Amino acid sequence: MPSLNGVFAIIPTPFDANRELDSESLRKVVDFEIKAGVNGITTLGIMGEVHRLSDQERHLVTEVVVKHVEKRVPVVAGTGANGTELAIKYSTEAARLGVDAVMVAPPRLLKANDEAIYRYYQEVAGSVHVPVVIQDEPVTYSVHLSPFLIARLADIEGIQYLKLEDAPTPAKISQIRKLISDRLGIFGGLGGLYAFEELSRGACGIMTGFAYPELLTEIYAEFSKGSKSKARDLFHKALPIIRYEAQPGINLAIRKEILRRRGIIKTATLREPAPKLDEEGLQELSELIDSLGLK
16 A cells, blocks of 8 residues: 555645735645644645646745655645646656655546556656656546546556545545555545545545645544544534535635635735635635634
């Protein structure tokens, strides 16, 4: 079984009011996540607005995160691209900067082409000395990775993990486990919406963004020590804020607003174009946080 496990926080990329990178807030996010007990940090994910960053900004974000983490926890960097050569460039650069693994999404142009997808992952994995995490997120990338293709990819040297966000995720975990047992570490995602069921089906952890990571780390800790009923109770208690934050389209706006309120980032600014929380949404969020007794 691969060695990475637990809660890996996919961190947002903070911007100032002028939409420029805010490195100071980025360092605060790192410290906040580690203090919350996460087992790892993932940067340059979809909710890190990676698609709105220049190559220079991607480099800077990875460099800041790796240096500030200072090996307190493992760091994973998103390095997928629409071309093999570009994905290799991002992956080798991230490895050179000191990440512990790279998360690679399939190119959007490879719909229903399993052989091309296989070659892409084979070449990328062969270019780096760190483990590769397959990113299975068909909503954003419009590429469906079947359990059979994932099982085949698991045979490629260097591919050790899967970040699974192809709902229904619990059922897909079971399908993959039947094919390859525990040869691939599987992380759930989707904001933690199905975290308990994913762990129950054999996930090695939760890799997602969430403004209350301490709730996820508590759930994982209880589950890991065999207190499954307590983990379930904690999960159900956290579900209202998990559900609210996970709203498609505005999930990152909600997450950044909560982190701003918690004093972790200076502004909740997103790069444009991006949907915003309306006034009613801001009020709903305030009432929900109050009703749950959250910070």
